[in-house]
Amino acid sequence: CKSKIDFMESLGTMVSLFSQKVKEKTELIRELSLKHGLEFQRESVYRSVRSMVEGELKAGQVNFSYRTDSGCRTLLRLHRSLLWLKMMLEGLSKGPDSEGRYKTTGVFCSRDAYKVALAxxxxxMLRQAAEIVFLxxxxxxxFLQLVCVKKQEEATPVLRIIIQALSVVHTRTQRILKKYDMLELP
Structure with missing residues (x-):
């Protein structure tokens, strides 16, 4: 998660809202891990995504009707942010259109990735603010410099490696959240 935050922060102050939210959510899961590890005086259930989900369900920390400060709910928000980042990088990795033009960063971030993953x-109000941020x-x-390349042709293979890694994490988390019907937690 640290590299995801570093990447988001490198996008500049306009995206700092998103990176700050990721930091807050990561810290909340850490705090929950410490709190519940000490409460039950045993090994923390926060050692993996699956153990966290199963442990919080067993302890009654997850509510499907109203918001709670659970690791599962927080993980779901991080999971959606990961999808946004993955989709944004997929947009960046694509070549030019039939007229030889590349999509702008605002198009592949806001209109494509944001509208699908987060909006x-x-x-x-937040959707409107996001549109301004992405513009x-x-x-x-x-963006190409962020992945240490100078040309689009060099970026595509690098981005594909990053996208593949993000896809693996997203798919595994999606599978667990879906298994326990947690994809729409309030």
Missing amino acids: PHHPW ALPDREY
Whole structure:
């Protein structure tokens, strides 16, 4: 998660809201791990995603009707952010359209990735703010520099490796959250 935060922070101050939320959610899971590990005076159930989900369900920490400060609910929010990042990088890895133009960072971030991964779960006001944030993102060349390349042709293989790693984590987490009907926790 640290590298995801570092990457998001490198996008500049306009995306700092997202990276700050990721930091807060990661810290909440750490705090829950410490609190519940000490409460029950045994090994923490937060040693893996599956053990956290099963442990919180058993302890009654997850509620399917209203918001609770559970690791499962927090993980779901991080899971959605991971999907956004993965989709954004997929957009960045694509070549030019039929007219030889590349999508702008605002297009592949806001209109594509954000609308699919995060917007359905955000209130109207936050969706509007996100649109403004994504319009102010740096250009494609800046993003290419973040993955240590100078040309799109060099970026695609690097981005595919990153995307594959993110996909593995997303797929495994998705499977666990779906198994326990946690994809729509309030």
